[in-house]
Amino acid sequence: MKALLILVVLFSSTVHSKIFERCELARTLKRGGMDGYMGISLANWMCLAKWESSYNTRATNYNRGDKSTDYGIFQINSRYWCNDGKTPRAVNACGISCNALLQDDITQAITCAKRVVRDPQGIRAWVGWRNHCQNQDVSQYIRNCRL
16 A cells, blocks of 8 residues: 555656746746846747746657657757757757756756757747747736736
């Protein structure tokens, strides 16, 4: 019985993820130095996170074309930015395990996202941002958040 209880606890802790409330994430990103980083407003970061992961720290998306996976709140790709041990010809420019991008504490995800936007493509590296945020009024993503 004790072993069963341990398995249930272990299983339940691996399937839950932190889904941030909008203003909670805005405050976390602001504390992480994202507001104005590389000229990118906090509202744009929030829009990106909404469309990439719905503010879910454990979101993943497999890309059949290059056999890579996107990880975490910013959907950072394993082909270029992190190591998941299974993506062919991975670069790992952030120098981290992709599992680090799935943590409830998004400090490492913020650090890696900052690295991504320093690349020449900048925030345009994210398809979700290009399709839903670029040239849009993104102020709604931080409205009434008391930042």
